[in-house]
Amino acid sequence: MNIVELKVGFFLAYRQIKRSNFWITSLIILVMMVTFLNLVVISGILIGLIAGSSNDFRSHYSGDVFVKPKTEYKVIRDTNKIVSMAGGLPEVFDISTRYLFPVSLENDYKTQLSENKSKNISSTVLVGITPTNEDKVTELSSFLVEGDFLSENDTNKILVGSSLLSQYSDALSQNTIKNVKIGSKLRMTVGDNNFHEVIVKGIIKIKVGDVSQRIFMNKNHMLNLTNLDKNDASEIAITINPKVESSFVKESLQNSKMDESVLVQTWEEAQGKFFKDLSTTFTILGNVIGTIGLVVASITIFIVIFINAISRKKFIGILKGIGVSGGTIRYSYLFQSIFYATIGSALGLVILYGFLVPYFDKNPIDFPFSDGILAVTTAGTLWRLGLLFIATLIAGFLPAQIVIRRNTLDSILGR
Secondary structure: HHHEEEEEEEEHOOOOOOOOOOOHHHHHHHHHHHHHHHHHHHHHHHHHHHHHHHHHHHHHHHEEOOOOEEEOOOEOOOHHHHHHHHHHOOOOEEEEEEEEEEEEEOOOOHHHHOOOOEEEEEEEEEEEEEHHHHHHHHHHHEEEEEEEOOOOOOEEEEEEEEEEEEEEEEEOOOEEEOOOOOOOEEEHHHHEEEEEEEEEEEEOOOOOOOOOEEEEEEEHHHHHHHHHOOOOOOOEEEEEOOOOOHHHHHHHHHHOOOOOEEEEEEHHHHHHHHHHHHHHHHHHHHHHHHHHHHHHHHHHHHHHHHHHHHOOOOHHHHHOOOOOOOOHHHHHHHHHHHHHHHHHHHHHHHHHHHHHHHHHHHOEEEOOOOOOOOOOHHHHHHHHHHHHHHHHHHHHHHHHHHHHOHHHHHHOOOO
């Protein structure tokens, strides 16, 4: 690499940019900025759609560490011991134990037989909770759209997930109940013929399917209705110090000689392979869309620099005629490309981290099944930034090479 050629090339690039049309230069920079944002933002939104759903699952259902029975068992045996062990760990903040039982919920049951109506019924899962503990772990009360949250003294009152109600679900939903409102008295069937009348105290609307398709009742009353043992929970959700890895708490619990029925998972493991597969799929899709934008920008830069070089071929011929090397001229166009990419990317970074990321953090995109965020990482941003620079350099090098290879005399004479 010749230092003199670099210096002269930089000087020529500087003079060219300084004397170029302001609006053309601005347009090129705008194209580079939009291309950079296209590379980062489209992929970030697609991945953020899944990341938002994953965050909701963690924050409002599983907690940081999730305990459930292994596949061959129905309940977590020796629940009290596990809760005691978890509560003794300094890293653990809050714990919620849940007791699950399949039930059916029926409305208008007093008038259906007399009026020969079809049953207004839905199959669901009854969840017994300690309201204050559950609210600390999942913030369940913040998703109330009607009514009030459960109190510790409630007996026959329930919270109903919105997915079970026809007024909150689409017309194609089959497993829904009609005409339910706050104060409605519903018949809950526990087991085969064990009927209980319950009152709707609140309606929960949340984008976590495992929550919106359930009904919730005070744990003590639920255990009385179902004859479940207090020591046989179905789920245990645990929140921990955010500075501590969930895998550390998981290992601490596993090393405590728990019952063989217990499966301890981090929040990522509790979500299963589905979220990872979706995230991978949307990452690929975002990369494809970003690549198309990158190609378009490269072609734009190529055309602009090519037209610029062709219109100045006489000047380039004179430069070659007075002894300026082809390498120097190539460097001048490469420096121009670097200038456009640098300014465009810098503006893109300012918009990305100064406006878009904070905005989407405070105002998630309201997708039907998640609150989408803008998921961008420093490593991913730098990788895409590098791709943009490489594509821009190639787009700047090729037209300069084409013009430089022309005969010097032909260039000077405009032939």
